[in-house]
Amino acid sequence: MVPVTSTEDAVEAPAKPLRADAQRNYDKLVAAAREVFAERGAEGSLDEIAKRAGVGPGTLYRHFPTRDDLIDALMRDWSARVLADSEAAVAADLPARETLERWFMDLIKHLTLHRGAAAKLSAAFDDPASPIYRKCQMLADANDLVVSHLTETHALRDNVESRQVMRLVSGIATVADASGIPIEEAAPMLDIVIDGILRDRATS
Amino acid sequence: MVPVTSTEDAVEAPAKPLRADAQRNYDKLVAAAREVFAERGAEGSLDEIAKRAGVGPGTLYRHFPTRDDLIDALMRDWSARVLADSEAAVAADLPARETLERWFMDLIKHLTLHRGAAAKLSAAFDDPASPIYRKCQMLADANDLVVSHLTETHALRDNVESRQVMRLVSGIATVADASGIPIEEAAPMLDIVIDGILRDRATS
DNA sequence: CGACTATACGGAGACAGTCTCCGGTTAGCA
DNA sequence: TGCTAACCGGAGACTGTCTCCGTATAGTCG
Incomplete structure (x- = not known):
């Protein structure tokens, strides 16, 4: 045992x-x-x-x-992994769309550490009293790193708040987790978000 | 008593x-x-x-x-209200952006009938065995009404799936509900989604 | 090395919520 | 008025949360 x-x-x-x-x-x-x-x-x-x-x-x-x-x-070493992924996404210096696709997927992977994790994290996001509030901030910081980088390179539209982007992706992770759909099926939703924040996008 | x-x-x-x-x-x-x-x-x-x-x-x-x-x-009469709101949104025949802003707000209002409702609905979305699966379909149908209407008027980009839009907004409602932020603060997230699906948007 | 004490253990049990079973009750009907 | 199918409701089994406190022991000091 x-x-x-x-x-x-x-x-x-x-x-x-x-x-x-x-x-x-x-x-x-x-x-x-x-x-x-x-x-x-x-x-x-x-x-x-x-x-x-x-x-x-x-x-x-x-x-x-x-x-x-x-x-x-x-989740002790989880924070480090999150941060590492965000830094890697920035360092790779791919086109903005690819950077976001990659980073958002990483984000979702981290948010769905186990079933129900995404919902817990989302809930703790605005609750400084929560023990996992720090973890949420880590996630927000990591996301901000990527978003800020893309903002600086003028790849994103003006007034894109990383906090809102974060919440949006958390929401996607939460529904995907709750409804048990595979992570790949989240891609279309991520694409919409990406199209929503990118400055230039194909007007397909 | x-x-x-x-x-x-x-x-x-x-x-x-x-x-x-x-x-x-x-x-x-x-x-x-x-x-x-x-x-x-x-x-x-x-x-x-x-x-x-x-x-x-x-x-x-x-x-x-x-x-x-x-x-x-x-939620017996809830379905009817949802459908009515979607029909009203279409009938109002406002510019696409306004139509979406209005409809998404309605959607969130219905999804947050009470605390925890959004999460429940989101979870039941892909679970035909759930007693509230029907309600989810109602919601999906109502949303599809609006999205299809805008697609037909070529206001939306090609390949916008109403199902994904639905999930996205559910996600927003879920995180807003879970983290207890007021409904108005969801507007920036909705704007990102709207920008993501609209064919023409100001490239601000 | 043996004794002492702060620190930690762990399980009994109070409490709360879910859900079932079945003896007793009652609405609706002839 | 009497019968029966439908329905009621609460005792209680069960599961999970969380606490209290008597017991055990790691680490230290003489």
Whole structure:
């Protein structure tokens, strides 16, 4: 039992170093959470996670007072990946349309980390009190990097707010996730958004 | 107790006419559900609804096996309103941009009947097994009416699929609802979509 | 190395929501 | 008035959330 996937789940110690056993349980919980959320989506049972990690519910709730704290924890390296993708999209220096197509797809991939993740992220977007608010900001910053770059090269129309673009793509990710349609089918919607913000587009 | 709002909740009898007491309870349940969903959103307690209607849980579940059946019931006249709005939008025969601005706003208004409604509708969009699938189709049909009309007048670009437009606006409604931002703030996102599908747009 | 204490564990159980089962009630009809 | 099919409703099983507190132990210090 307790098949802890000993991949790169290792977590650098938080501010105050935990006692050895506490750190052990923390890691087991994050690993179990990753499993359960992957299988059952963001609404998976927390007690189930505790059971699978081989600890009591009390231990889970001490480490992670709310569900979102847990989600935040298992997204530790997620932020870095998001940022890396945005930087790569800018660095590739492709035509604006391709840049956006690529970046939006990445964005959706990150937003749909597991079922229900997109909805959670979207909801936390304007809620500074949420534990995952920071993650949302990361996402917004990454998106802003790409949008700003394209704005500077005059590829986008004036007055394109990266925040709105972000929300729009989050919305696409959320509906795609909720209705269970494959990610590729989101492409036509992304194209509409791209056509909506690009300065010059074929008037097909 | 049981403050049944005796507005236009009256419901035409379903296929098999219910017994008088059953019909009475059915109506009370729908009214109570409308109240509770309005206050607490789509995740409001079903037992609470039963209590407020003054009936036992068993009665609720006999009439409405699932939560979605109940939601479907309280949206009985909703479909007609949606269709009416789409027809009005077409009939007004305004410039394409105004038509879309108006219609999309209506669409969002209908999608956010109560908190959580947009997410539910979005999820049911590709799930024919859902009790509210019909409602989604109504929405899609209404939207198609407007989009098709604008396509015929060559106001939209070629290959604009109304289904995708529908999903896009649903996504906007869902994130706006989930993050609790006021409906007006959705306008910039709608503008992007409109710019994305309009054949001619100012290249501001 | 043994004792001490802050830290952490974990499970019993309170609470809330979902959903079912079935003994009792009643509307509608002859 | 009496019969029966249709309906009611609440007890309670079940699942998931979250807390409290007695018990255990890691890390430290003499």
